[in-house]
Amino acid sequence: MDWFFIISSGVKIAVITFGIILPLVALSSLAERKVSAFIQDRIGPNRVGIPMTLLGGKKDIAFFGLVQPLADGLKFILKEDFTPKHVRKFYFWLAPALVLVPALLTVGVIPFGSTLKLLGHHVPLVIADLNIGPLFVFAISSLGVYGIVLAGWASNSKYPFLGGVRSSSQMISYEIALGLSVIPVLMIFQELNLGAIVRFQDKNGWLLLPLWGDGLSLQRWLLLVPLAISFVVFTVSIFAETNRMPFDLPECETELVAGYHTEYSSMKFALFFLGEYAAMIVGSGLIVTLFLGGWSIPFGDKIGLGFEAAQNTWWVGLLHLGCFLTKVVAFIFFFMWVRWTLPRFRFDQLMRLGWVFFFEIALFNVFLTALILMLVK
Amino acid sequence: MSYVVERPKLTLAERMYFPSILKGLSITFGHLFRFVTGKGKVTMSYPEEKWDDSLPEHYRGAPTLVTDEHGRERCVACQLCEFICPPRAITILPEPIPAGEAFAKVEKRPKAFEIDMIRCIYCGMCEEVCPEQAIFLRKDYAITGTSRAEMVHDKTRLYQLGGVREGLVNKWNPLK
Amino acid sequence: MPSVLFYLFSAIMLGFGILVVALRNPVSSALSLAASFLGLAALFVSLGAFFIGVIQVLVYAGAVMVLFLFIIMLLDIQAEQRRKLNLPAVIGGSLLVLVFALQLATVLGDFPAGHRILNAAPLSPTAALEARRAAGTVHASIDQDLAAGKLPDVKLIGETLFSQYNFHLQIIGVLLLVATVGVIVISRREDKTAAPAEPSSPAPTPP
């Protein structure tokens, strides 16, 4: 453990959290509103820009509303931070933090890029290169449910409470489908290190797009069947885990006012909001890493833009980073697209889908994958 | 008589959700695509673009007072509109026209005429009831103010908004 | 591992462990237990046992304690009343703890590995690889990791579970299944007498 490692880790934590995740959160809150507007034939927020008129200029620069998140943030900070009298104070304050912190912690194991050649050192673009990547993400994100449950309980009123109860049962149910659906993937990689998983896909074709390297074998193409099932189950479970639209029952406003954050205002509410978006970004990152090749460029290994190239040239590392972010942003768009298309599920439908349908199909999928791995070499 | 509502039988594809989800996704993506390529219909950006030009003739905007072609205020302070106004938005203080003035034979005119635009519901009853065709609903719809007092239109403001209406306006004229 | 961290995480674990018993509000107790689990997981991680640490978080803190919390909230268990100190119980309890600690100390004292500190016995993947080669166990992915000087703890645990302890694993699986089926049967039987019969035809709707 040398000094370079410690310093570079610190820098990575700061840059990835404050330079990538939080700006992404801010921008996706704007993008969400824009996408929803486009889908509904509206324009969406397009006013907030640099207020040149305040500084004595002639016209404001609107920038297509790109400064909107800043205004939202300012609004959240300036609003009255109201704590109702009937809440359980300590837990009421603790809950928002418990939602945001796990969401940001899980970022630690996701490889944002291959390596960056800096000052003669190879800096892997992942904060913690753990051997148990996906498990770490599941473990830490399962802690996020404490925040929601506590918020519901500490608010000491019925709608938040119902939201909290719903969210905990929903998250526990879908964790099972999530865990089971990822097993076929891990069986193929024989590896739990997310960095190694991406390097494998860099060499041998993405899991869902085995077009180069060893990916062009019969086995990999047969495996596409269980992998597609895995992908669907995993993606839907991530939707459920992050409380995103078709499954946003914990905060469904038609039944529960605003669910678990009904009693929250100002910055405390903003933390829930940030936590939800951060979880969405990490979820997209995980799906991209597991199924869509992480930072790897299609055919990158064949055209000299693969992992080895990044060892020698610094800009390939940056290219990989950009590739990863592009994929993640595309997947975040998918999240939004689904949100503004589908109506909310009923709670019993949600539970049935999780327990009766996804659980069984994920279990069956494990056997199917094992069978293919055994029979077709 | 009671009857049983038949639930439609769902086909397998419908029960699987996925085909309908894909269909929905393609519909929303179509809207998004049309927007991005600039072909779709989009809502107006309000303060820059307005409906004003396409407002129909019978549009009921803010009630205003008008003068006739001789510059006489048409209102004779009969107070009919004050009595008919459902939310009681109108307050009139009549005064006799002093002898010797140009229109002394009209006898009465409003000394003060106020319409509280916070109360007004734009129903058009005042216009309907006025025997002198002195009060009209115009096309102004963006009546704003920063205080309650500002939202009460006094006589000058009402004439300023209303302007002149020439000729004897036939009450049952379809165009007013 | 820097010993500062060891003491920090031990303090977290023990401190919250004490809070579990000391606090009167059941929700606080449950949360303290979860925090204590987190401290324990951190200790595991600092020993290099990432898998066990993460499973500790995933299973105990993430699933079991959430269920506990869920049930405590649903049943709306109120905070216990403060009772007067029961002197015999306190003395008995502390005696029990003392005896237990003594027993642990003696057992660990007799255990040879208990005398060595971690730094004196570093993990040696290459030595492990040679031992595996000598024993004749081959597994490409594990050997590769060991050769690269990494500790593939998840893979090793998997290998041990599914080769050496396969039978035990199956038995435990069946036991759990039996328990699950039992729970379902018990809850079903109550259902039959209590729940009203399903309406055979859809209820008429007023026009």
Ligand code: SF4
């Ligand atoms: S506006 Fe018409 S109805 Fe009202 S007081 Fe004047 S004349 Fe009478």
Ligand code: SF4
């Ligand atoms: S439009 Fe209706 S509400 Fe408004 S002043 Fe006339 S009568 Fe009153």
